[in-house]
Amino acid sequence: MALPTLIKRAFTFSLVYFSLFVASDSTQEVDALLRWKSSLQNDQNPSPLTSWSVSDHENVTKSPCSWSGISCNNAGSVIGINLTGASNLKGTLDEFSFSSFPHLTYLNLSINHLLGTIPPHIGNLSNLKYLDLSTNQLSGEIPREISLLTHLEVMRLVKNHLDGSIPREVGQITSLNELLLFNNHLNGSIPEEIGYLTSLFNLDLSKNHLSGSIPASIGNLSNLEFLYLGNNMFFGSIPGEIGNLKSLSRLKLRKNDLSGSLPSSIANLTNLKFLNLRINHLSGSIPEEIGKLKSLRLMRLSENQLTGGLPPCIGNISNLQKLSLGYNNISGSIPHEIGNLKSLRSTRLGFNQLTGSVPPSLGNLSDLKFLYLHQNQLSGFIPQEIGNLVKLTKLQLYVNHFSGNFSHNICQGGLLEYFSVRDNHFKGQILKTLKNCTRLYRVHLERNQFTGNITEEFGFYTNLSLLDISHNKFYGQISSNFGKCPQLGTLNISRNDISGIIPPEIGNAIQLHHLDLSSNHLLGLES
Ligand SMILES: *[C@@H]1O[C@H](CO)[C@@H](O)[C@H](O)[C@H]1NC(C)=O
Ligand SMILES: *[C@@H]1O[C@H](CO)[C@@H](O)[C@H](O)[C@H]1NC(C)=O
Ligand SMILES: *[C@@H]1O[C@H](CO)[C@@H](O)[C@H](O)[C@H]1NC(C)=O
Ligand SMILES: *[C@@H]1O[C@H](CO)[C@@H](O)[C@H](O)[C@H]1NC(C)=O
Ligand SMILES: *[C@@H]1O[C@H](CO)[C@@H](O)[C@H](O)[C@H]1NC(C)=O
Ligand SMILES: *[C@@H]1O[C@H](CO)[C@@H](O)[C@H](O)[C@H]1NC(C)=O
Ligand SMILES: *[C@@H]1O[C@H](CO)[C@@H](O)[C@H](O)[C@H]1NC(C)=O
Ligand SMILES: *[C@@H]1O[C@H](CO)[C@@H](O)[C@H](O)[C@H]1NC(C)=O
Ligand SMILES: *[C@@H]1O[C@H](CO)[C@@H](O)[C@H](O)[C@H]1NC(C)=O
Ligand SMILES: *[C@@H]1O[C@H](CO)[C@@H](O)[C@H](O)[C@H]1NC(C)=O
Ligand SMILES: *[C@@H]1O[C@H](CO)[C@@H](O)[C@H](O)[C@H]1NC(C)=O
Ligand SMILES: *[C@@H]1O[C@H](CO)[C@@H](O)[C@H](O)[C@H]1NC(C)=O
Numbered sequence: 141m142a143l144p145t146l147i148k149r150a151f152t153f154s155l156v157y158f159s160l161f162v163a164s165d166s167t168q169e170v171d172a173l174l175r176w177k178s179s180l181q182n183d184q185n186p187s188p189l190t191s192w193s194v195s196d197h198e199n200v201t202k203s204p205c206s207w208s209g210i211s212c213n214n215a216g217s218v219i220g221i222n223l224t225g226a227s228n229l230k231g232t233l234d235e236f237s238f239s240s241f242p243h244l245t246y247l248n249l250s251i252n253h254l255l256g257t258i259p260p261h262i263g264n265l266s267n268l269k270y271l272d273l274s275t276n277q278l279s280g281e282i283p284r285e286i287s288l289l290t291h292l293e294v295m296r297l298v299k300n301h302l303d304g305s306i307p308r309e310v311g312q313i314t315s316l317n318e319l320l321l322f323n324n325h326l327n328g329s330i331p332e333e334i335g336y337l338t339s340l341f342n343l344d345l346s347k348n349h350l351s352g353s354i355p356a357s358i359g360n361l362s363n364l365e366f367l368y369l370g371n372n373m374f375f376g377s378i379p380g381e382i383g384n385l386k387s388l389s390r391l392k393l394r395k396n397d398l399s400g401s402l403p404s405s406i407a408n409l410t411n412l413k414f415l416n417l418r419i420n421h422l423s424g425s426i427p428e429e430i431g432k433l434k435s436l437r438l439m440r441l442s443e444n445q446l447t448g449g450l451p452p453c454i455g456n457i458s459n460l461q462k463l464s465l466g467y468n469n470i471s472g473s474i475p476h477e478i479g480n481l482k483s484l485r486s487t488r489l490g491f492n493q494l495t496g497s498v499p500p501s502l503g504n505l506s507d508l509k510f511l512y513l514h515q516n517q518l519s520g521f522i523p524q525e526i527g528n529l530v531k532l533t534k535l536q537l538y539v540n541h542f543s544g545n546f547s548h549n550i551c552q553g554g555l556l557e558y559f560s561v562r563d564n565h566f567k568g569q570i571l572k573t574l575k576n577c578t579r580l581y582r583v584h585l586e587r588n589q590f591t592g593n594i595t596e597e598f599g600f601y602t603n604l605s606l607l608d609i610s611h612n613k614f615y616g617q618i619s620s621n622f623g624k625c626p627q628l629g630t631l632n633i634s635r636n637d638i639s640g641i642i643p644p645e646i647g648n649a650i651q652l653h654h655l656d657l658s659s660n661h662l663l664g665l666e667s
Contacts, residue, residue, distance in 0.1 A: 391412060
């Protein structure tokens, strides 16, 4: 009799003890959540956290598991807090009792109005895997205690006002696979210890005030697919170890102060799709090995100090869609192999020292929309094959030494909008050529030897906003068609052989604010 009672008592006791334990665990969580709630500004109607409350009759079993944004495990412990976006929370994390949530694995407070600092106590969330505090107004430094979150896989603190430097202790969170800190005011350099984060596949530190050189240890991150360090103040050269990042798909280092030459090891990045190094001080030549980047779709190296020639093996990058090499000192000729790049949509080679002529193979690039060859020392005739580029919308050939007739069927596709061939030695009846380009909106023909009767050859251009045909040999009379260009703002026909009267219809071009008709033979105008 006594024995069973004892067993029964013991059993009851352990049940009571168990439920007391559960109750006190969730009581602690409830209290912590309510305390934090009461610290938040409560000026919204309806309050986003109305479900966060306990009525008196719930006092034994009070549990936050049904509250909005809260998720629990089977034992009733809070494992997820997801109050992103719509919650519109205003306040700080100062009253958030991190140590009350020993089971929390997911904390997402992104897209709110949280102010103040990230408290060091955040390190008490010892089971946290996902931390997202992005898009708030958090300031101050990233606490080094964040390194206590040794199970963290995702850390996103993007779009805040965080300053100070990236704590080197971050290197201890070896479970991290995503570290996103972009759009903050972080300064100092990338800690060498970043090289310990060998599970990282996404590292985005762009748009901060980071400086120093890119640590060689970054080459240890063999799982990295995305490396974004753009819009900072990094200097020194790009470490050759970057070639070890075999999984890298996107590399963006644009807008920094990087110098030195492109490491040839970059050729080992055979999975690279996007390479953006524009606006730095990179020098030296484009390495031959670049042709091995078979997966590359975008290559932006513009606004650097690159010299040397365009390697012919560039024609091996068969998936390339965008090639931007403008504003460098690249010399030599355009290799005819460029015609192999069948996917190319944009070719920007302006502001370089290119010489020689345009290879006819360019006409094979049937998807090309933008062709920029301006401000070089290119010469010779433009090949007829350019007429095959039926998707062309912008053609910039200005300031070169091109010559010959420009009578190509450039309007076959009818998509041409921007056409600038100014400051060359072109001849021929260009206006006749352009007559079918009905979408033209900016046209620069000035300072060539073009000719033709503008009365007959000027077409209808409803979008035309700028036309400069000055310093040529056009003749005839100003067509009344000029009045049918409702967007025309700038018209310069000075220094030609145009005669006759100024048609009154020109007054219909109501946007016109810059008109230069000087140095012609117009009646009623001093020339
Ligand atoms: C809640 O607590 C009060 C006293 O604190 C008690 O009188 C009441 O019975 C409790 N309610 C429930 C449902 O247990
Ligand atoms: C978090 O909450 C948002 C908005 O309420 C919801 O769209 C999203 O699916 C939730 N995410 C998770 C992981 O619960
Ligand atoms: C947090 O929520 C935002 C918005 O709903 C979402 O885009 C983001 O992926 C979430 N973060 C994590 C780590 O799940
Ligand atoms: C929480 O974190 C702070 C700062 O790291 C530490 O001092 C404190 O002891 C921790 N509290 C608990 C209950 O773990
Ligand atoms: C970083 O910024 C803080 C203030 O925001 C400043 O005190 C510190 O000196 C800066 N450190 C570096 C390395 O520029
Ligand atoms: C990381 O890279 C550096 C320099 O490349 C090397 O010396 C170091 O041994 C590497 N560390 C780890 C943990 O792989
Ligand atoms: C590319 O990688 C291979 C093997 O990982 C290595 O032997 C070679 O030196 C690397 N090439 C360059 C140019 O760094
Ligand atoms: C190109 O070279 C010229 C002279 O060699 C130099 O004056 C100019 O600054 C260089 N341009 C760039 C972008 O490096
Ligand atoms: C790359 O291009 C060069 C020159 O155009 C050519 O000789 C070579 O065979 C190509 N290599 C590969 C791997 O396609
Ligand atoms: C590319 O263009 C050249 C020159 O116009 C031409 O001879 C060649 O057949 C073209 N190749 C392809 C594959 O279209
Ligand atoms: C302009 O288009 C018409 C009709 O589509 C065509 O017959 C003519 O050859 C074209 N002219 C030029 C110069 O492209
Ligand atoms: C230009 O063309 C118009 C219309 O066809 C014609 O009347 C005029 O004589 C031509 N002007 C010259 C100088 O050929």
